[in-house]
Every structure is written in C-alpha cells, then in structure tokens.
Amino acid sequence: MKAVVYARTGAASEVLRVVERDVPAPGPGEVRVEVAVSGLNPIDFKLRQGSGPSAPVPEIVPHQDGAGTVDALGSAVEGLRVGQRVWLREAAFRRLTGTAQEYTVVPAHLATPLPDGVSFEAGASIGIPAMTAHRALTVHEDAPARLRRGSLAGAVVLVAGGAGAVGHASIQLARWAGAEVIATASSSAKGDLALASGAHHVVRHRAPGSDPAARIRELAPDGVDVIVEVAPSPNARLNAAVARRHGCVAVYADTGGGELTLPVGPHMFGNLRYQFLITFEMRDAAKANALAAVTDALGSGALPVGEEAGLPLIRYALEDTAHAHEALEGGVTGKVLILP
Numbered sequence: 001m002k003a004v005v006y007a008r009t010g011a012a013s014e015v016l017r018v019v020e021r022d023v024p025a026p027g028p029g030e031v032r033v034e035v036a037v038s039g040l041n042p043i044d045f046k047l048r049q050g051s052g053p054s055a056p057v058p059e060i061v062p063h064q065d066g067a068g069t070v071d072a073l074g075s076a077v078e079g080l081r082v083g084q085r086v087w088l089r090e091a092a093f094r095r096l097t098g099t100a101q102e103y104t105v106v107p108a109h110l111a112t113p114l115p116d117g118v119s120f121e122a123g124a125s126i127g128i129p130a131m132t133a134h135r136a137l138t139v140h141e142d143a144p145a146r147l148r149r150g151s152l153a154g155a156v157v158l159v160a161g162g163a164g165a166v167g168h169a170s171i172q173l174a175r176w177a178g179a180e181v182i183a184t185a186s187s188s189a190k191g192d193l194a195l196a197s198g199a200h201h202v203v204r205h206r207a208p209g210s211d212p213a214a215r216i217r218e219l220a221p222d223g224v225d226v227i228v229e230v231a232p233s234p235n236a237r238l239n240a241a242v243a244r245r246h247g248c249v250a251v252y253a254d255t256g257g258g259e260l261t262l263p264v265g266p267h268m269f270g271n272l273r274y275q276f277l278i279t280f281e282m283r284d285a286a287k288a289n290a291l292a293a294v295t296d297a298l299g300s301g302a303l304p305v306g307e308e309a310g311l312p313l314i315r316y317a318l319e320d321t322a323h324a325h326e327a328l329e330g331g332v333t334g335k336v337l338i339l340p
Contacts, residue, residue: 002340003101004321007058009050012325016048018318024097024105026074031108033086038099038338039065039124041165042253044092045325063338064092066099067114067123077108086111087123089131093280100321102340112291115299121313125305125335126169126294131279133169134290136228136250137177139275143226146289148296153178156220158242160184161230162194162202165335166252168311169303170228171197173293176302182219184212190333197310205238213241223247233257240266248273311335
C-alpha cells in the first residue's frame with residue numbers, strides 16, 4: 001500500500017515522501033480501516049515542523065482525522081464490524097501511524113460509525129474541528145456538559161474567524177443547540193461562508209472605519225455568553241468589551257499572538273473566565289460528551305461541509321500531500337482533504 005511518511009522535521013516538500021508499505025494487521029482492540037479520505041489540520045503540519053507535544057521518530061505517517069471502511073478487526077473488538085463506514089480522530093496522536101495512507105490501524109475507540117447519508121469527506125472533516133468546537137461551547141460554567149438540540153437556547157455565541165474549520169463547526173453546533181450566533185470575518189467572502197455555516201450575524205472586524213465591539217454590542221446589548229477564540233492576543237480588548245457578565249472566552253488556537261495581555265478590571269468585575277483547550281488533552285468525560293453530541297449532530301444533518309455549507313473542500317491526491325500541507329500553512333480558506 002502507499003503511505004506518506006516523514007522521518008525528520010522540516011518543510012513539507014523536503015521531508016514528506018510517499019513510500020510502499022505492507023498492509024498492517026490490527027492487534028487486540030484495534031481495527032484496520034481502508035482510508036477513503038484523510039483530513040488535514042494545522043496540528044498536522046505543526047508536528048511535521050517540529051512543534052507540539054512529541055518529537056518525531058523515524059517514519060511517522062501524519063494526520064489525525066479521516067474516514068473510511070472497517071477492513072479487519074483485531075481480537076476483543078465490540079461495536080464495530082467489517083464493512084462498516086467510520087470516521088477517525090486522533091489517529092496519529094502519540095502514535096506513529098495516522099490517516100495519510102491507504103490503510104490505517106487504530107484503537108477501536110478512535111473509530112466511530114458514520115451515520116447513513118454522511119459522506120466520507122464530511123466524516124474526515126469533523127474530528128479535531130468538531131470535537132474542539134464542542135469543548136469550546138461547553139466550558140462556560142452554566143453550559144451543558146453535552147450539547148443537544150436546543151440546549152443552548154437563549155445563549156449568545158461569538159465565533160472569531162467563522163470561516164475556519166473550527167469556526168465552521170462551532171457555528172453549526174451552536175446553531176443546532178439553539179444559540180444566537182455572531183461570527184467575525186476578515187473579508188466579505190469569509191463573511192459569506194460564516195453565514196452559509198449558519199451564523200445569524202457577521203461582523204467585518206477589519207473593514208475600514210469599523211467598530212466591531214460597537215456592532216457586536218448592537219447585536220447583543222447584554223453581551224456575549226461564549227466567545228470561541230482563534231486569536232486571543234489581537235482580540236483581547238474586543239472580547240473584554242463584548243463579553244456578558246460571567247461569560248467565557250474559549251481559546252483553541254494562537255493566531256497572531258504568542259503572548260496574551262488582559263485588562264484586569266473588566267475581567268475581574270465581569271467575573272469572566274478564560275478557558276484554554278486542546279482536543280487531545282480533554283478529559284475522558286468531555287471527549288465522550290463531545291463524541292456523542294457530534295454523532296447526534298451528524299445524524300441530524302447539522303454538520304454539512306462544502307462551499308454551500310460554509311466550508312469549501314480542497315482535495316489533493318495522496319502523492320500531493322506536501323502541496324496540501326503547503327496550502328494549509330499558506331492560509332487557504334476551507335478544509336484540506338487527501339484522497340488516498
């Protein structure tokens with residue numbers, strides 16, 4: 001079978017290569033999946049560059065997310081069967097073999113049945129983005145531990161960068177759960193994508209002469225309950241100005257920053273909370289709740305992908321994985337997918 005590997009960190013075109021490998025056999029508690037689509041996330045190229053929680057060792061197959069068909073079962077696997085369509089998550093976290101290959105082996109609990117009617121492309125797009133979005137929407141002290149249809153009714157959610165993959169999933173899950181959703185966007189094109197995702201309102205925060213805080217306060221006079229934040233440093237004062245008392249800023253990325261400075265007064269007197277999060281380090285209960293909610297939302301049709309649904313799909317062949325990494329590093333708008 002063909003697999004993409006790297007044995008040292010560095011630029012995509014320098015370290016990623018396609019090799020032939022034997023088809024792996026699943027061990028106890030594992031399943032083998034024929035990969036239809038591999039989903040690329042920023043963590044994948046950051047690990048390849050040498051950042052992140054673990055240092056590369058020889059021949060890592062990258063990519064955490066994917067979707068495909070169960071091809072073989074190891075011993076002691078329950079709840080899955082050969083021929084079943086599944087979506088995959090965390091396939092390469094602290095492991096040497098991800099989804100950038102024709103077949104992959106994962107612990108069975110990382111393979112979740114894909115509801116009927118949901119495409120492999122949608123399944124490969126939801127792992128890290130949707131799990132992250134669910135966590136961001138449930139860290140508020142008054143939020144439910146698990147989202148359900150209508151469970152955020154009455155809440156106002158602000159999604160920073162609504163055209164990104166996590167922003168897209170956050171808008172969709174918040175809308176499905178009944179929240180009023182405001183998204184920020186840096187351009188009219190990205191604003192259109194946020195609206196297509198389901199945002200009720202879009203605020204162009206870089207438009208000449210704009211006052212995004214005033215516009216958000218106009219849309220939400222009492223303030224915003226939850227802010228799903230991709231750029232905490234540039235947006236710190238905006239968030240302080242628009243957060244409702246007892247609100248929460250859920251930070252899942254560090255675009256345009258590196259360090260964060262906060263005005264103490266507005267946060268203290270507003271009883272505001274900052275919650276930093278990363279999908280891999282979520283506690284088991286939070287992961288289980290996210291998995292259940294995302295599966296429910298998928299089955300109800302609440303997490304579509306594609307440009308008409310607010311998330312353009314950019315497809316590459318397995319042999320072009322280096323170009324896919326370069327596109328994502330370069331800031332392409334949409335979900336980058338590899339088709340083995």
